[in-house]
Amino acid sequence: MYVNRFLNRTETWRWLDDLQREMNRLFDGYGFTPQRAFPAVNIRANAEEALVSAELPGVELKDLRLSVMNNTLTLEGVRRGEPVKEGESVHRQERKIGDFKRFLELPFSVNPDRITAGLKNGILTIRLPRREEDKPKSIQIQG
Amino acid sequence: MAEKAVQKMESQEVERVERTRSGRTFLPPTDIIETESEIILLADMPGVDEKTVDIILENKLLTIQGNVETRDDNNLQTVYAEFESGDYYRAFTLSDDIDRERIQAKLKNGVLKLVLPKAETAKSRKIAVHTGE
Numbered sequence: 343m344y345v346n347r348f349l350n351r352t353e354t355w356r357w358l359d360d361l362q363r364e365m366n367r368l369f370d371g372y373g374f375t376p377q378r379a380f381p382a383v384n385i386r387a388n389a390e391e392a393l394v395s396a397e398l399p400g401v402e403l404k405d406l407r408l409s410v411m412n413n414t415l416t417l418e419g420v421r422r423g424e425p426v427k428e429g430e431s432v433h434r435q436e437r438k439i440g441d442f443k444r445f446l447e448l449p450f451s452v453n454p455d456r457i458t459a460g461l462k463n464g465i466l467t468i469r470l471p472r473r474e475e476d477k478p479k480s481i482q483i484q485g
Numbered sequence: 486m487a488e489k490a491v492q493k494m495e496s497q498e499v500e501r502v503e504r505t506r507s508g509r510t511f512l513p514p515t516d517i518i519e520t521e522s523e524i525i526l527l528a529d530m531p532g533v534d535e536k537t538v539d540i541i542l543e544n545k546l547l548t549i550q551g552n553v554e555t556r557d558d559n560n561l562q563t564v565y566a567e568f569e570s571g572d573y574y575r576a577f578t579l580s581d582d583i584d585r586e587r588i589q590a591k592l593k594n595g596v597l598k599l600v601l602p603k604a605e606t607a608k609s610r611k612i613a614v615h616t617g618e
Contacts, residue, residue, distance in 0.1 A: 382493070382568035386561040393561055397568055399529040399595035429521055436514035437529050449564050464531035464595015 380421070380442045381466075387449050389478060392470045394446060399464035400437070408459060408468065413451045415470065418443040451476045496574045508555065509571035513597070517577075524583070524601040530573045531595035538597060540590055547577045549597065 381396040394415060398406070406419040423439035426432060452470040459468040494512040513528040526547075530538070533551035541548040551573035582604040589600040 383565070384563070384568060385565040387564050388561050392564070397531040397595075399531040401594065423516075424518075424527070426518065427520075431519050432516070433519055434515060434517040437516050437527060438514075446565075461594070463534050464529070 379444055380438050381417075381444070383417075383444065383446060385446065385448065390472055392448050392450070392452065392472070394448075394466075394468040394470065396466045396468075397464065398461070398466050401461070401464070401466075403461050406461070406466070408457075410452060410454045410457060410470070413448045415446045415448055415452075415468070416443070417446065417466075493568055506552070506572065509569060510574045511571050512575055513549065513551070513573045515575065522603055524579070524603070526577070526597075526599040526601065528573075528575065528597040528599075529595065530592075530597055532570060533573060533592065533595060533597070535592045538590075538592055540597075540599065542579075542583065542585060542588070545579045547579055547599075547601075549573065549575050549577075549599075551597070 381398050381401075383394060383396045386393045386395075394417075396417060398419075398421070401419055401421050405422065406417075409416045418441075420441050421439050423437070448470060451473040453473045456471045457468065459466065461467075494514075496510045496512040513530045515529075516525075516527040518525040518527075528549060530549075530551045532553035537552045537554070539548075539550040541550075553570050553572055555570045579601070584602045584604040587602045591598045
């Protein structure tokens with residue numbers, strides 16, 4: 343990370359946000375960013391594709407929406423809870439319910455037509471192939 | 486920028502019970518709802534299916550265990566990580582007598598739902614109070 347002296351307002355906040363994240367990661371000890379939003383997300387990638395996984399226990403496929411623009415993936419939906427009926431008492435409530443929305447920045451621009459996603463046992467896996475134009479090209483060096 | 490760092494909680498109980506599997510073990514977030522006739526327990530265990538979950542009730546101790554198979558895709562590198570995969574373990578002490586024969590367990594979309602019906606003797610009964618004459 344570097345400090346740019348000519349940051350505008352938005353960029354300053356963004357920079358502070360990045361710094362906060364970096365600090366959290368440092369102190370966490372395991373190299374994992376403390377989870378700040380639901381759902382928790384992991385992003386893995388190579389030169390060809392990115393693989394996004396999210397822990398979404400109890401979320402139905404119909405309640406999930408995905409959209410992508412260039413290198414930003416939007417994941418939104420709702421996690422429904424069971425309504426508490428009269429005469430029931432809640433002893434413990436640790437599971438989070440409600441609406442969620444996350445914007446994820448991918449390491450490269452992706453091809454929206456070739457994205458595949460699957461939901462299994464509460465884990466969402468999204469495979470996003472890199473845009474052909476965005477892939478690195480090897481250049482022949484003439485001697 | 487108020488930020489509350491909420492992390493997947495690691496199970497402490499496991500340290501007392503020795504494990505033969507490597508990897509981390511997490512505490513599944515759980516809701517417990519009591520109705521007049523039953524206790525309903527909902528536990529978030531993403532990655533666990535009906536074959537990899539174990540529910541044991543011994544006396545009043547209810548133990549939930551879930552194993553998650555972690556696959557490593559070696560040709561992919563981690564770019565950003567917020568969660569780690571691992572097994573689940575949690576134990577509860579039940580206060581009422583449970584009708585063991587009628588316990589139901591369902592696992593759907595990574596959420597375990599346990600319905601523990603109360604035994605007839607444990608159900609609250611209305612006691613008629615008479616004047617002490």
